[in-house]
Amino acid sequence: MSLPRMKIVLVTPEIPWNTGAIGRTCVALNLELILIKPLGFSLDEKSVRRAGTDYWKHVNLTQYESWDDFLEIRKPERDALYFFEEHGQQSLYEPEYDPDGYLIFGCESAGLPRSLLDGMEDRVFHLPMLSEKVRSLNLANVATAVIFQAMKPQLGG
Template sequence: MMNIVLLEPEMPANTGNIGRTCVATGTRLHLIEPLGFKLNEKAIKRAGLDYWDKLDVQVYADYQDFLDRNPQAIGNLYFATTKAHRLYTEPAYRPDCYLMFGKESAGIPEEILVANEPYCVRIPMWGEIRSLNLANSVSIVLYEALRQNRFGELNPAGQLHRLHWNGEN
């Protein structure tokens, strides 16, 4: 099972959207406090639609609490940051890896990034754009990790029904 880790997320809509993505991919969501919202807020549930009750979510008091409760993450934890020198497509992600993203206003603290520099990854962007939306960034990196693992148990095929077109709308 893949793992998304949000360090001090601030916007309930982003976390709700990320939660929905986690449900759709069978991914566990880890939230590290402080959160910029309450987990029972309408905005988070609205963004997560009716999937929020299906979400596998864990909450931690701080970064050290997360590490203490997830020792298997050490050496299997990637840090998404605009400061990385390595592209998000370069690591060989394991099927049980952890992908961490920082809060919307500041990202992951510099001291965490410096201590884990070999595991820092970046999504390339044009020019001087500061960053992408958090929910979009999570989707990009998560789906690369899933692609590398042949999408695990995700359903790879839809069911397109062919309609007979008779030339009329």
């Protein structure tokens, strides 16, 4: 099996436990974790390491000062960008994911900034929920569900 090349992007994450848990998933699947600043915590915090347990030192981590910095340096293809928001037009089950794609998630309190999504409506996806009683799900849980769906072909699914 070839090594996965998909990347996970967290834009201004606020909760260290979520970032730690997502980092642990990235280690399990050999994925790069990209963090877009500002962060709502220090990466030195015990809570990030605790959530990632002793795996945090193995996270393939890259940080960028801003979204514009990320775009300028990485120059990702538009069709390789997958934004995830609770109000996305399409389900996460619809796209055929680019194995070099970027799975992009916003901060816990506000999601992705509107400025990132303008003109990208066809690239915004949601995780379906059956109950109207739940407004949103935990970022780490959503990211894990998305990652495994996006990587299904690479994982033998």
